[in-house]
Amino acid sequence: MADAARERLLILGGGLIGLTMAHELARKGFTIEVISRQKTEAAGFGAAGMLAPHAEGLTGNHLELGLLSLQLIPEWVKKIEKDSGLSCGYRNCGIIVPFLNIKEAEIYPTSYLGLILNRKELEAEIPGISQQWKSGLLFNKDGQIDNRRKLMLALEKACVALGVKFREGVEVIKLIEQKQEIQGVEVKNTKGLQETIWGQRAILCSGAWSQKILTDLPLFPVKGEMLSIQGPKNSLKRIIYGPGTYLVPREDDLIIVGATSNKEARFNKGITQSGQLQLKNGINSLLPIANQWPPIDSWWGFRPGTPDEMPILGKSRLKGLWLATGHYRNGVLLAAITAKLISKCILKDPLTQKESELLMSFNWNRFNKYHASTRQ
Ligand SMILES: Cc1cc2nc3c(=O)[nH]c(=O)nc-3n(C[C@H](O)[C@H](O)[C@H](O)COP(=O)(O)OP(=O)(O)OC[C@H]3O[C@@H](n4cnc5c(N)ncnc54)[C@H](O)[C@@H]3O)c2cc1C
Incomplete structure (x- = not known):
């Protein structure tokens, strides 16, 4: 030193x-x-x-x-x-990955490190979660930072x-x-x-x-669009990580919704109608009620992708x-x-x-x- x-x-x-x-x-x-x-x-x-x-x-x-x-x-x-x-806004809040059935949960690459939930347990964790999800994996060591x-x-x-x-x-x-x-x-x-x-x-x-x-x-941009909505108090205590869409609740119930993934966009800036619609459809597929919560912001970023x-x-x-x-x-x-x-x-x-x-x-x-x- x-x-x-x-x-x-x-x-x-x-x-x-x-x-x-x-x-x-x-x-x-x-x-x-x-x-x-x-x-x-x-x-x-x-x-x-x-x-x-x-x-x-x-x-x-x-x-x-x-x-x-x-x-x-x-x-x-x-x-x-x-x-x-x-403060960095670090929260050890845990993440839930929902699945259509228990078999899907069992074969997830990291399932051996999580806790398998049945529909009743999933509903208890995330009241209002869409009916299609019959199982879930709880990873209680995962969390978030308010970057x-x-x-x-x-x-x-x-x-x-x-x-x-x-x-x-x-x-x-x-x-x-x-x-x-x-x-x-x-x-x-x-x-x-x-x-x-x-x-x-x-x-x-x-x-x-x-x-x-x-x-x-061999680095390239992978554009991602996001949006945020304001949830009611204590609306969501854990992150929901669905296929293609996730909902990340911050301390003040601002919910970050992500993300699209688009290589073809290269460095094209800006949000798009189709990207934002994809996120709203994603909310519907996970927690339909959240689409009634007020929208706050939309943005995009370029992930540094590698092969x-x-x-x-x-x-x-x-x-x-x-x-x-x-x-x-x-x-x-x-x-x-x-x-x-x-x-x-x-x-x-x-x-x-x-x-x-x-x-x-x-x-x-x-x-x-x-x-x-x-x-x-
Ligand atoms: C939509 C989206 C969602 C994401 N979600 C998550 C997540 O939930 N969890 C997670 O872990 N990660 C997430 N990521 C990934 C994470 O944001 C990136 O991996 C991380 O920010 C990369 O950091 P970086 O410093 O390499 O790049 P950046 O944070 O992009 O910083 C690069 C900086 O380099 C500067 N720069 C570029 N070229 C030059 C130059 N020629 N001269 C000087 N300066 C230059 C730019 O101005 C920029 O400020 C997400 C990314 C996106 C886009």
Whole structure:
């Protein structure tokens, strides 16, 4: 830690993962500069904030990574709240996945980690749930963070309190490399002028846009539309995670409804009639009464997608450049473990056997084969 003090590190992208890395490493004594094109475009603001390794039915190393992160989240949140003085809106509320019959529940990839509910138990958990659902799985360790209204703000404030420097409105346009080492970045500054920022250590955290900076990465945007409604007091105590639609109740009964998933939309901004209709139909299929609750807001975001839907973590092909991107639909869940693993790598802290295995399996070079085939 002493060696890290005052060492300079560039964070390329000031979204959820960029802020998470900036916070973690500023705490360890690094001098951090975050280069952020536009903080409000971050998927970190667009997400539903579910912490759902079980409900998402993750498997293998992805599940392990998610479970490790879930364990770290209470401590991670405490650190952010301490440094910022703000709440992150973390709630260990549990998630229910409804099914048409018990057989479906039994064969769900993570069913062995949940509690199977019959129709009566399901109704007791979610009064008013649509009649079609005859069974459910309760994952009581899954939860949520109020990313849109709280976490992103708290992270930014925590970073500022630790002396992190922000270059907001500045776009990285090119990496400067020499002999396979990063030397800095070319940026377009707030006046539209090109400028060089030197630095031999950087983390690429540019979410869905990461491929524009490092073209080797097979990253692409997966647009998601959302809406919110105001539920009556105590209308829903757990998250309902249905096929294609989920309902996430915040502390004040604001219910976040998500999400569409559209690769073809690329970076097309804005909500669409069809997307919003899909969400309303989704509400009907889960909790019909909720369609009578007042609408509050609608928005969209771009998930950083990868071919295997798993993140890209660890070393890049350039010495000094680390990758923390491609978190797709689980960036909020995986932020805590990402911070831990990447900061350990940068600090050269010893990794456990499991951590080394995970870093190996999420390294970018697992896509070499994919790249070869798409370039033919
Ligand atoms: C609709 C939706 C629902 C989701 N729900 C959940 C959920 O319930 N649970 C969960 O765990 N995850 C969820 N996610 C996923 C999660 O939001 C993402 O995985 C996460 O935000 C990724 O973080 P990031 O920092 O990599 O990208 P972002 O948060 O998108 O941040 C990237 C930042 O990089 C900046 N940037 C890009 N290019 C440049 C450049 N050239 N120069 C400078 N800056 C640049 C951008 O301006 C942006 O601010 C959801 C995502 C969406 C869209």
